[in-house]
Amino acid sequence: xxxxxxxxxxxxxxxxxxxxxxxxxxxxxxxxxxxxxxxxxxxxxxxxxxxxxxxxxxxxxxxxxxxxxxxxxxxxxxxxxxxxxxxxxxxxxxxxxxxxxxxxxxxxxxxxxxxxxxxxxxxxxxxxxxxxxxxxxxxxxxxxxxxxxxxxxxxxxxxxxxxxxxxxxxxxxxxxxxxxxxxxxxxxx
Amino acid sequence: xxxxxxxxxxxxxxxxxxxxxxxxxxxxxxxxxxxxxxxxxxxxxxxxxxxxxxxxxxxxxxxxxxxxxxxxxxxxxxxxxxxxxxxxxxxxxxxxxxxxxxxxxxxxxxxxxxxxxxxxxxxxxxxxxxxxxxxxxxxxxxxxxxxxxxxxxxxxxxxxxxxxxxxxxxxxxxxxxxxxxxxxxxxxxxxxxxxxxxxxxxxxxxxxxxxxxxxxxxxxxxxxxxxxxxxxxxxxxxxxxxxxxxxxxxxxxxxxxxxxxxxxxxxxxxxxxxxxxxxxxxxxxxxxxxxxxxxxxxxxxxxxxxxxxxxxxxxxxxxxxxxxxxxxxxxxxxxxxxxxxxxxxxxxxxxxxxxxxxxxxxxxxxxxxxxxxxxxxxxxxxxxxxxxxxxxxxxxxxxxxxxxxxxxxxxxxxxxxxxxxxxxxxxxxxxxxxxxxxxxxxxxxxxxxxxxxxxxxxxxxxxxxxxxxxxxxxxxxxxxx
Numbered sequence: 001x002x003x004x005x006x007x008x009x010x011x012x013x014x015x016x017x018x019x020x021x022x023x024x025x026x027x028x029x030x031x032x033x034x035x036x037x038x039x040x041x042x043x044x045x046x047x048x049x050x051x052x053x054x055x056x057x058x059x060x061x062x063x064x065x066x067x068x069x070x071x072x073x074x075x076x077x078x079x080x081x082x083x084x085x086x087x088x089x090x091x092x093x094x095x096x097x098x099x100x101x102x103x104x105x106x107x108x109x110x111x112x113x114x115x116x117x118x119x120x121x122x123x124x125x126x127x128x129x130x131x132x133x134x135x136x137x138x139x140x141x142x143x144x145x146x147x148x149x150x151x152x153x154x155x156x157x158x159x160x161x162x163x164x165x166x167x168x169x170x171x172x173x174x175x176x177x178x179x180x181x182x183x184x185x186x187x188x189x
Numbered sequence: 190x191x192x193x194x195x196x197x198x199x200x201x202x203x204x205x206x207x208x209x210x211x212x213x214x215x216x217x218x219x220x221x222x223x224x225x226x227x228x229x230x231x232x233x234x235x236x237x238x239x240x241x242x243x244x245x246x247x248x249x250x251x252x253x254x255x256x257x258x259x260x261x262x263x264x265x266x267x268x269x270x271x272x273x274x275x276x277x278x279x280x281x282x283x284x285x286x287x288x289x290x291x292x293x294x295x296x297x298x299x300x301x302x303x304x305x306x307x308x309x310x311x312x313x314x315x316x317x318x319x320x321x322x323x324x325x326x327x328x329x330x331x332x333x334x335x336x337x338x339x340x341x342x343x344x345x346x347x348x349x350x351x352x353x354x355x356x357x358x359x360x361x362x363x364x365x366x367x368x369x370x371x372x373x374x375x376x377x378x379x380x381x382x383x384x385x386x387x388x389x390x391x392x393x394x395x396x397x398x399x400x401x402x403x404x405x406x407x408x409x410x411x412x413x414x415x416x417x418x419x420x421x422x423x424x425x426x427x428x429x430x431x432x433x434x435x436x437x438x439x440x441x442x443x444x445x446x447x448x449x450x451x452x453x454x455x456x457x458x459x460x461x462x463x464x465x466x467x468x469x470x471x472x473x474x475x476x477x478x479x480x481x482x483x484x485x486x487x488x489x490x491x492x493x494x495x496x497x498x499x500x501x502x503x504x505x506x507x508x509x510x511x512x513x514x515x516x517x518x519x520x521x522x523x524x525x526x527x528x529x530x531x532x533x534x535x536x537x538x539x540x541x542x543x544x545x546x547x548x549x550x551x552x553x554x555x556x557x558x559x560x561x562x563x564x565x566x567x568x569x570x571x572x573x574x575x576x577x578x579x580x581x582x583x584x585x586x587x588x589x590x591x592x593x594x595x596x597x598x599x600x601x602x603x604x605x606x607x608x609x610x611x612x613x614x615x616x617x618x619x620x621x622x623x624x625x626x627x628x629x630x631x632x633x634x635x636x637x638x639x640x641x642x643x644x645x646x647x648x649x650x651x652x653x654x655x656x657x658x659x660x661x662x663x664x665x666x667x668x669x670x
Binding site: 020024032033036061062067155166167168178179186187 | 197198214386443499
């Protein structure tokens with residue numbers, strides 16, 4: 001079987017050099033793309049990852065100034081039932097985002113897809129469960145069958161104004177030193 | 190001559206050599222390409238600012254033309270129409286509201302003039318107009334050092350860079366009348382090239398270093414507090430050179446700072462009534478703020494005093510630095526779901542209870558000063574008075590620590606009440622000792638002059654207010670204000 005694969009899939013000897021060269025170029029560019037897209041950062045939960053490209057800058061800034069600033073993006077936006085589901089969701093969502101970004105088809109105002117909404121809703125419940133129990137008790141129908149938290153809590157946490165152009169002069173994440181160079185020089189004296 | 194194919198067939202590892210060399214070549218070619226791309230992106234980013242803001246640029250409008258929303262909101266710090274129960278940006282004459290203060294600060298410039306601070310817009314104007322800074326008629330005259338300017342203007346950076354830190358502090362307030370013109374502005378907190386938050390005043394850096402903290406390792410959220418802590422802190426002028434120091438090396442609390450001052454035997458002035466070597470608390474806003482629940486939950490000054498606002502389709506950080514009660518909807522209600530009235534009531538309740546106790550304390554301290562004066566007049570000895578003076582010194586320092594930070598009653602109500610309770614102890618202990626000293630000399634009652642108004646209190650300590658106003662008017666006329 002393996003012999004058969006080698007015989008049929010690998011190039012004949014006279015093509016070997018060019019094949020090796022081409023695959024080298026291919027793998028090299030793959031690594032380059034990996035490097036350029038900071039692909040390793042997507043394994044983390046850091047909010048800065050979400051502004052690797054500029055499309056989510058408004059979401060980042062509005063979150064940073066919100067009542068949920070101590071939670072990170074992934075606390076709400078990916079499922080937390082188990083680690084496999086989390087990374088499967090991230091991979092799927094990430095590939096979709098990458099495609100949209102590459103094709104330059106990002107919308108002016110980003111609105112969650114149903115799957116994303118479900119993930120967020122589950123995460124609202126994850127932390128605010130006691131509150132939900134109360135709302136369920138006092139409501140006359142199944143309060144969450146047709147509504148999401150943010151249907152009423154419309155400002156939480158990104159506010160209502162969140163188009164691509166909602167935040168001008170985005171300078172995040174912030175670079176460099178917190179002390180100007182002239183003062184460093186004076187203080188060393 | 191063998192072909193490459195033959196070589197590879199004979200030595201398969203040669204194939205790997207070719208593979209890895211082409212891989213490495215491609216990878217580095219890619220790196221080069223990416224660096225070119227990054228540089229292109231940089232040039233676009235620079236183009237976002239159609240011009241350059243020069244280093245040490247102090248004029249608000251020079252920054253404002255690139256950041257019109259932030260600039261426009263910052264201009265609102267000129268507003269003086271907002272008044273809360275205890276603060277706001279309207280001018281309040283604190284001495285008129287609580288004439289006891291005149292007696293507590295007798296012999297110190299604060300007894301002449303003490304008003305609620307107005308917005309940053311007025312920083313330069315108010316430091317010159319205050320009776321506390323006197324009327325230095327000639328360049329380089331007067332008792333007030335250059336250090337007084339440190340927190341008043343972004344023009345300070347240029348002067349400090351020119352003269353050195355000590356060189357700047359060592360000059361006089363009156364040495365910079367033509368150099369320092371712009372009130373507290375953009376350059377005080379922002380890097381002109383990147384807009385990053387920066388610490389531009391050495392005193393905070395030195396104090397943090399003394400506490401073993403590195404300013405470069407703090408988060409952006411902490412920076413949103415630390416830029417304020419460059420000025421809104423307790424400080425003193427050290428030695429003849431009037432070097433600005435934040436006394437934090439033992440800690441932030443009123444007790445640690447008291448210990449710090451006692452160890453170096455520092456006093457701001459000697460009280461003319463009780464002969465006590467006094468301490469004046471400045472405005473320990475940052476220190477007390479860190480002891481409150483909002484700081485403990487990770488909030489920064491800017492979260493409440495410079496809220497995030499939306500205007501039309503855009504959002505930005507309001508630079509109208511003001512009491513959060515000015516727009517509760519943009520501040521408290523971002524986290525708290527209670528009504529505006531309820532939240533305002535919650536703030537006022539804390540402030541009111543503390544203000545009442547603080548006022549009670551101030552009148553006890555007035556009595557202590559007059560009783561000490563009477564004791565000296567009846568021939569009390571240094572030895573008898575020493576413990577009394579120490580108690581008065583500590584008591585008034587603690588009272589002042591709680592009073593001078595206008596926001597503290599809300600920032601850290603529990604800590605402020607604790608400070609006040611330790612202060613009541615000390616002032617009453619002092620008065621007990623004084624009662625014994627006075628009783629041993631046959632005195633049972635000490636008369637306190639009528640200090641029911643600011644004017645009467647200033648008269649009681651022998652201030653010639655008419656003369657002070659006249660001198661000030663002449664000074665202001667000379668500098669064209």
